[in-house]
Each structure stands twice: as structure tokens, then as C-alpha cells.
Amino acid sequence: MARVLLLVELKGGNDGLxxxxxxxxxxxxxxxxxxxxxRDHVIQLDERVGLTGKLEPLMESWKAxxxxxxxxxxxxxxxxxxxxxxxxxxxxxxxxQTLSEGWIAQAxxxxxxAKAASVDSIVVDTNALxxxxxxxxxxxxxxxxxxxxxxxxxxxxxxxxxxxxxxLRHLLAVRQEINSAAKGLSDKLRDAPVPNEAYSxxxxxxxxxxxxxxxxxxxxxVVVVKTALGGFDTHANQAQTHERLLAFLASSLATLRxxxxxxxxxxxxxxxxxxxxxxxxxxxxxGGTDHGTAAPLFIMGGGVKGGLHGAYPSLADLQDGDLKHTxxxxxxxxxxxxxxxxxQRDFGLRQPQRLGFLG
Numbered sequence: 595m596a597r598v599l600l601l602v603e604l605k606g607g608n609d610g611l612x613x614x615x616x617x618x619x620x621x622x623x624x625x626x627x628x629x630x631x632x633r634d635h636v637i638q639l640d641e642r643v644g645l646t647g648k649l650e651p652l653m654e655s656w657k658a659x660x661x662x663x664x665x666x667x668x669x670x671x672x673x674x675x676x677x678x679x680x681x682x683x684x685x686x687x688x689x690x691q692t693l694s695e696g697w698i699a700q701a702x703x704x705x706x707x708a709k710a711a712s713v714d715s716i717v718v719d720t721n722a723l724x725x726x727x728x729x730x731x732x733x734x735x736x737x738x739x740x741x742x743x744x745x746x747x748x749x750x751x752x753x754x755x756x757x758x759x760x761x762l763r764h765l766l767a768v769r770q771e772i773n774s775a776a777k778g779l780s781d782k783l784r785d786a787p788v789p790n791e792a793y794s795x796x797x798x799x800x801x802x803x804x805x806x807x808x809x810x811x812x813x814x815x816v817v818v819v820k821t822a823l824g825g826f827d828t829h830a831n832q833a834q835t836h837e838r839l840l841a842f843l844a845s846s847l848a849t850l851r852x853x854x855x856x857x858x859x860x861x862x863x864x865x866x867x868x869x870x871x872x873x874x875x876x877x878x879x880x881g882g883t884d885h886g887t888a889a890p891l892f893i894m895g896g897g898v899k900g901g902l903h904g905a906y907p908s909l910a911d912l913q914d915g916d917l918k919h920t921x922x923x924x925x926x927x928x929x930x931x932x933x934x935x936x937x938q939r940d941f942g943l944r945q946p947q948r949l950g951f952l953g
Contacts, residue, residue, distance in 0.1 A: 596934065597861075597864050598810060598862060598863050600818075601821065603721065603820070605870075606676070607885055608872065609832065609872060609873040610889025611626070611873065611875065612646055612832075612836060613840060614639075614906075615643060616909060617644050618643075619642070626877045629877040629882075637650060639656070640902065642906065643665075648838075648840040649844040650844065652844045652848060659899070661900050662893040662898050663891070663893075663901075663902050663903065664890060664893060665890050665903065665904040665921070666919050667919060668888035668919025669688075670689065670922075671690065672689065672871060672887045680870040684724045686924050696724040696725050699724075699729050700729075702714070703727070703729045713775045713779055714732065714817055715732040715818045715820070716779075716806075716818075716819045716820070718802040719821055719822040720736070735805075786809070787857075789808070793849055794842065800846055802821040806819045806850075810857070811859065829884060830878075850865070864895040864930065866930065872886045887917050893952075897952065899952065903949055904949065925947035925948075926949060928940055930952070
């Protein structure tokens with residue numbers, strides 16, 4: 595059975611070194627004398643790495659074996675521009691290549707999707723690029739109540755479809771399809787049960803996950819739901835901001851897990867976090883970190899094979915002061931496409947790395 599991918603974009607470039615911490619490596623503290631997570635605030639995962647203590651809510655998932663951490667994810671010739679690097683991720687392109695279609699839309703190119711469904715992808719965020727393309731029908735909505743109000747106000751355009759202008763007829767047909775998709779989705783959302791456990795509203799991300807949960811429990815037959823948590827561009831005074839963001843991320847994902855387990859949906863969903871890049875290894879003069887390269891991803895779900903996947907990049911073998919990636923992000927996407935939707939895709943890689951986090 596196909597699984598739904600729930601994407602969580604960490605906007606701004608998440609600091610992977612202070613997320614999955616190489617606590618046993620003395621170089622970590624040498625390079626970050628004022629920013630390194632202290633050893634007594636690290637939750638050890640093995641003899642080398644651990645989670646920063648702010649991620650403690652994720653340990654229930656780790657102990658249950660349904661949290662995978664893919665280490666050292668990046669790509670060759672990394673770009674340190676926010677806009678360009680997230681575009682590279684979202685379109686699964688090489689760093690010297692510009693593509694207009696998102697990686698999920700590419701994955702479904704030529705694949706058959708459920709004809710009964712009026713929508714394939716729901717974005718509860720501003721960035722819809724991963725599912726942008728002719729193969730997917732995508733609805734963008736950031737607020738459930740506003741969406742429901744707008745959907746109920748939509749006019750039926752079928753009466754004007756007899757226009758003699760073929761271009762106008764096509765536009766009206768597209769609009770009619772969008773209207774009917776919006777109305778069908780609004781009906782399902784109205785009937786969806788309220789999540790078992792409430793999400794914190796401290797960040798917009800809490801409302802996004804609440805809406806995503808309603809979509810999932812309403813059994814809307816989508817292939818992907820996209821959310822985002824912003825604020826990770828931590829150039830100055832990083833520690834407090836980053837810790838607060840990670841604490842909120844962890845508690846929100848832990849609530850999501852409980853809600854989907856209660857709805858008997860946890861095995862049908864795969865959650866994946868990602869960010870445009872990691873941060874530089876050495877802290878800067880402002881108590882923060884600048885744009886870097888590789889970083890870890892979290893993959894969660896009832897069908898996920900938990901544990902550490904991929905190799906943690908070496909702090910003794912840097913490239914221009916940055917981590918060298920050990921896993922190409924397109925190998926992660928290839929694993930997701932196969933494990934979620936049964937699609938064999940290489941996203942331009944000659945031989946995607948076999949990653950074992952999805953059966």
C-alpha cells in the first residue's frame with residue numbers, strides 16, 4: 595500500500611552539528627568553544643554521536659525503532675545561497691543544473707494516480723516547488739478555516755463552458771476542476787476528527803501539523819503533504835534560538851506521532867525533515883554559524899527502520915572549512931520514492947546509494 599510523505603522543511607539552514615552532536619570528537623569543542631552542546635546535555639545514541647537534549651521528545655520514537663537519522667546529507671559542489679540551494683533540493687537537480695519541476699512531480703511523471711482523487715498534493719506552507727509539475731494536482735493552503743470559507747464561496751463555472759472560444763473553454767475547465775477539488779477537500783476536512791492531542795501554537799508550524807493531521811485522518815488520498823518551520827538562519831546568538839526551534843520541532847513531531855498512532859495511521863505515513871544546507875563547522879564572531887553544507891535528516895514512521903544511516907562526516911577532513919557530504923540527498927529521495935510509492939527513480943544519479951531506512 596502507498597504511503598503518504600509528510601515533508602517538514604527547516605527553513606534557513608539547520609545547524610546539523612548541534613542537532614546530531616559528535617560529542618566524542620574533541621575537534622567539535624575546539625571549533626565551537628562557545629557554541630558546542632555540552633556533553634551532559636547530549637542524549638547518546640552510540641559511542642560517537644547523540645541528540646541535543648532539546649530533542650528529547652523524539653526519544654520515544656528512537657526507542658520504538660521508528661526514527662531513522664540519515665547523517666551527512668548534501669550534494670557535490672554545494673551552493674550557499676538560500677534561494678538556489680533550496681531550489682536544488684526541491685527539484686533534485688545537480689548544482690550546475692536548473693530544473694522547473696519538483697522532485698515529487700518528477701517521481702510521478704508517467705505514473706498512474708488514483709482517478710477518484712481530485713488532489714494529489716497538499717502544501718500547508720508557501721513553498722510548493724517539490725510537487726510543482728504537470729503530473730500532480732496540488733492545492734496550497736496555509737489556514738484551514740480560511741480555506742473552508744473560500745471553498746464554500748466558490749462559484750460553479752459549468753454554465754459558461756459553452757463559450758465558442760477554445761482558450762477560454764480550457765481555462766474554465768481548469769478552474770472548474772480546481773473548484774471541485776477545493777470543495778471535495780473542504781467536505782473531507784469538515785468531517786475529519788479533531789486530533790487526539792493538541793499541537794502547541796507557539797509557531798505557525800503547530801497549526802500546519804494540525805491541518806496535516808486533519809488531512810491524513812480524513813483519508814484524503816494524497817501522496818504528499820508539505821509543512822515548514824522557519825527561523826534556522828542562525829548567524830548570530832545561535833544557541834537560544836536554535837534550541838527553542840529544535841525543542842518545538844521535537845515536541846510537535848512527538849505529538850504528530852501520538853495522533854497518527856491513535857488514528858491507526860502511523861504505518862501509512864513517512865515524515866521527512868530537510869533543510870537547504872547545514873552550517874559551517876567553526877562558529878563565527880557573533881556567536882552563530884554561517885551557511886555550510888552537509889547535515890542530518892530525520893525520517894519517522896511506523897514502517898521506518900530506525901537507527902543511524904550513512905556516515906557522520908569527519909571533522910578532521912573538511913573542505914574549505916565545511917563538512918564533506920557522505921550521502922547525496924537524491925539517494926534519500928530515491929529511497930523515499932521506492933519505499934513510499936513503489937517508484938524506481940534515480941533523480942539523475944548513476945547509482946543511488948542503497949539506504950535501508952524504508953522497507
